[in-house]
Amino acid sequence: MSRLKLFSLDAGAEFAGRVAAALGEPLAAHEERDFVDGEHKMRPLDDVEGADVYLVQSLDTDGHSSVDDKLVRTLFFINTLKDAGAARVTAVIPYLCYGRKDRRTKLHDPLSSRYLANLFEAVGTDAVVTLDVHNQAAFENAFRCRTLHLPAQPLFVEFAAERLKGDKNPLVVASPDVGGVKRAEAFRKALAERLKREAGSAFAEKYRSAGELSGGALVGEVRDATVLIVDDLIAGGGTICRAAEALEKGGARRIFALAGHGQFCGDALDRLARLPLEAIAVTNSLPQQRREGLEVVDCAPLLAEAIRRLHDSGPAAQLSL
Structure with a gap:
């Protein structure tokens, strides 16, 4: 491919800077302007004609921008x-919005993940790279681009492996x-191979209706065990709370929670801090505050390696295994 150009919007510049450092490429210059009527414009200041361009931007709500605002800016x-x-x-x-709504559970439900894919394709996106989607098959089937x-x-x-x-x-x-x-099963196999020891499996029962969670029965033996709860996302924390409580009642001795993305909406971190969790680990796909018991795993080098392989024409697909 031609020369590589790496961009980020202002809202994601800190994380994109880590990706740029791992990649050994500078962030390209751009301009963002907001107008008094709420509209905005963006343009690259570096020349991109004929270039292989990568735009790094998580799509989440923060204290300054809504997820929809970031999405529109990214598409534009x-x-x-x-x-x-x-x-x-x-x-x-790194964090792709609307990924959880990938199927209809009620009459006339939207398929938001498919609509999102349509928007990216409509503006000419050639490929989409993301981390730990809610449903990988639904993500891959929604897009027609790479x-x-x-x-x-x-x-x-x-x-x-380090903590254990x-x-x-x-x-x-x-x-x-x-x-x-x-x-969780894929993680169990990988961890057992890494540690050269046996690892069991368990899951907690959960039902969701009108935003309310119920259930909590535990399937699997966890007495006196070290248990790693594995999920793709922690938002309000209700799912992890129920699972941790069920594991504690089941006699687990140590409990960790691992999730690709930490949204921690509302008082989620305060709720989680009251649980018998030795640590909560998330990636920095979303900005994280310093908090006792919260550990952040850097995913920037992984994304940088994906960009490097895509630019060099492979083998990028091996990173998805």
């Missing part, structure tokens, strides 16, 4: 890059609900 900037002559534009979205899904699993396997040095308890990997069993 991608189209601006294409209009400026970029040969290829890849959207590197996709690359990066699991955070290898990062958490190394985190767990000297641990002699039985080891169990748990999913906080039935829907995450496949993710």
